[in-house]
Amino acid sequence: MKYLSIIRTTVHTKYLFFLRYFKYKISGVNNQDSINFYLSKNESPSLEVSVKVGCGLFCTYCPQSNYIESFKNRYAKDYKVLSKMVFQSAMKNVDTNTLIKWTGFTEPLDSKNFPFFCEYLKNNSYRQSISTTLKGTTKSVRWFVDNIALFSAVTLHLPDSDGLMKCKVDGEYINNLYKVLEVRKNKNLDVFLIGKSFQSDVLKVIENCIRDGILNKKNIIYAKVLNTRNLSIDAESTGLTNIQFRDKISDTKKQKKDSYYCAYRRLNQGVLLPNGRVTLCCQDYKLEYILGDLKNEKLDDLYNKIQTSEIDNNLFLSGDFYPCTKCEHYRTIDNSFTGHL
Numbered sequence: 649m650k651y652l653s654i655i656r657t658t659v660h661t662k663y664l665f666f667l668r669y670f671k672y673k674i675s676g677v678n679n680q681d682s683i684n685f686y687l688s689k690n691e692s693p694s695l696e697v698s699v700k701v702g703c704g705l706f707c708t709y710c711p712q713s714n715y716i717e718s719f720k721n722r723y724a725k726d727y728k729v730l731s732k733m734v735f736q737s738a739m740k741n742v743d744t745n746t747l748i749k750w751t752g753f754t755e756p757l758d759s760k761n762f763p764f765f766c767e768y769l770k771n772n773s774y775r776q777s778i779s780t781t782l783k784g785t786t787k788s789v790r791w792f793v794d795n796i797a798l799f800s801a802v803t804l805h806l807p808d809s810d811g812l813m814k815c816k817v818d819g820e821y822i823n824n825l826y827k828v829l830e831v832r833k834n835k836n837l838d839v840f841l842i843g844k845s846f847q848s849d850v851l852k853v854i855e856n857c858i859r860d861g862i863l864n865k866k867n868i869i870y871a872k873v874l875n876t877r878n879l880s881i882d883a884e885s886t887g888l889t890n891i892q893f894r895d896k897i898s899d900t901k902k903q904k905k906d907s908y909y910c911a912y913r914r915l916n917q918g919v920l921l922p923n924g925r926v927t928l929c930c931q932d933y934k935l936e937y938i939l940g941d942l943k944n945e946k947l948d949d950l951y952n953k954i955q956t957s958e959i960d961n962n963l964f965l966s967g968d969f970y971p972c973t974k975c976e977h978y979r980t981i982d983n984s985f986t987g988h989l
């Protein structure tokens with residue numbers, strides 16, 4: 649059964665890969681380098697937002713300390729919490745066709761300005777989605793529960809039975825969870841678990857909601873494979889026994905010097921930091937490649953930076969672009985997929 653599912657996924661991803669590959673070729677672009685960059689980006693751009701430096705949940709499988717340390721080393725004097733002023737000046741450089749994703753390196757509801765940010769985006773016609781643990785400041789959690797219709801997609805990352813996520817589950821948490829599931833009723837909502845099972849009270853809510861037709865079983869995602877976040881975590885450091893970590897392309901294979909691309913399509917999905925800088929992607933917890941400062945530069949320009957810089961362009965296509973060299977999604981264009989097309 650397991651092997652059948654792997655074969656099915658592989659065939660399906662290959663199909664998607666070639667569909668996009670040939671669609672682009674047919675459109676008249678025959679330059680292989682442009683095709684690589686096209687496939688390294690999603691159809692429409694998005695921007696993840698990290699509302700602060702440091703997340704109180706300290707999940708075992710999150711390289712949070714890398715993020716905190718790197719930010720402090722790089723930007724010792726900068727804002728560590730996203731302010732209204734920084735957010736507004738950054739958003740002036742973001743087109744409204746950009747999907748704003750409330751996720752990034754920290755829990756988005758852990759900002760007291762979260763309602764302000766979301767209202768601002770709504771009033772300026774941006775689409776927004778969210779991935780949340782439902783933990784944060786009381787005001788922001790309440791506001792979120794009351795305004796959930798504002799988000800085009802919602803992922804609830806919920807606490808597990810082994811305490812891998814340091815999340816206190818109390819009566820209020822359970823009420824909020826019920827309310828979100830009831831209001832949303834399966835509509836663009838996924839429930840996500842890393843671990844063996846949901847925390848016992850959360851599990852009861854989930855079972856009741858499935859019974860009452862509020863939550864569909866197919867919307868519950870049990871993580872089977874996790875990203876290493878550019879080699880920041882692995883099975884040993886996280887203690888996760890029921891989860892696999894993707895393998896990086898082997899160095900022997902790499903010597904072939906094939907043409908490379910980002911199979912995770914993250915070259916137009918950076919992460920906004922609390923000081924207005926944008927880092928390469930959600931794998932870059934160590935902030936090793938900063939695309940630029942969104943307070944002063946257009947997001948579109950930042951997303952074209954690697955492609956338009958002769959040096960970075962060459963490095964990227966030849967498989968030597970750092971920190972992608974540490975990432976399992978950095979693949980050769982001819983035959984490598986990681987399932988995100």
Ligand code: SF4
Nearest residue numbers: 910912929972975978
């Ligand atoms: S680090 Fe990985 S996911 Fe991020 S842009 Fe590079 S290859 Fe893509």
